[in-house]
Amino acid sequence: MSRGSGTTQLRLRADRYSAVQLRIVRAALELFALHGVSGTSLQMIADATGVTKAAVYHQFKTKEEIMLAVAEVELARLETALDSAEDATSDAHARALLLEEVIGLAVERRRWVHALQNDPSMIRLLSEHEPFLDLMNRLYSVLNGEDATTETRVRTAILSAAFGGAVVHPLVVDLDDETLKAELTRTARRIFDLPDE
């Protein structure tokens, strides 16, 4: 299958960050999930990392750079999953592979995925950066298939929202990862009219 929306593919580069930078990114991700991006200050990130604000600024010039690094590191797994799915031999196989990986990612990293997917600052920033838009378009292409009818698009939107929203819902917070994955998979198959395998 073809990759990306254009001729050249815009890749994320989650491997470009040093060990120190990754410590900052992990602290920021946790705080973003707890307080939202706007509700998280550089002072909070510095404290959680165990360094001063100035040290954080030495690693990242602006808060936006931290946000991009957080998104890049967190979405690396999604990109890998897309690579595999696009190498699949059929559309149906690609979709099944991708669904499994996306559900796993959404469940295992529930709180973080939800924060990244719903924070207004993050949404705005990512929408201004081609590699992220490209990634999302690849995702929707595989899930929707070639013929994106209104019904298909709504179903994909519901799935996407469910993966990023239902996983942190109060009604399911006490469910373990495996149970939640199994239930999400069943519901996804029901929505998409897929066989139970």
Added chain:
Amino acid sequence: MSRGSGTTQLRLRADRYSAVQLRIVRAALELFALHGVSGTSLQMIADATGVTKAAVYHQFKTKEEIMLAVAEVELARLETALDSAEDATSDAHARALLLEEVIGLAVERRRWVHALQNDPSMIRLLSEHEPFLDLMNRLYSVLNGEDATTETRVRTAILSAAFGGAVVHPLVVDLDDETLKAELTRTARRIFDLPDE
């Protein structure tokens, strides 16, 4: 059907606000949806309302009071819908009534509902206020029914996330309200195994 989780019911009071206060609330709601709660300052709310910051503080003592007013006004329709549903003659009828109203609310007020449902500051604040917790418990009771199995809870969580998340998804932004409502209703019936009527 019985109302609330306890003996006395904790009601929202959307009617307690004056005309001036409602102007502030509407401006705040719009800004919350655009920038998130943490990303919205009282200065921004004052500017959007057309008054000074001090005038806003005369109406609401703190930012939290504005947040509560915004939630109260926006959720009034949900409370009305719950009242009707709980007066229904059967559980199935109650659920069908409520689903229709909740879908209508989520679609017609997509951006605002999404903001209120997913903002970390708003979530934290509402979780500390009984009337809102009570409202949510009533909602889940009707949707889940009496026997809340794991499967039921996951389905309800997915529906809830879908109503508050899918409706603002990039894949469906260009759909008009009626189309989106119809598609959401079909998918909800599919998830819950309800007949197409």
Added chain:
DNA sequence: GTCTATATGAAGATAGAC
């Protein structure tokens, strides 16, 4: 009920020593 003016603190960001 709204205004101007202000207090106090914390935000993002930088300079320069070590």
Added chain:
DNA sequence: GTCTATCTTCATATAGAC
């Protein structure tokens, strides 16, 4: 690479005049 110290701007919030 990290620190202390500082700059500027903006945050929430209040005092008091009209």
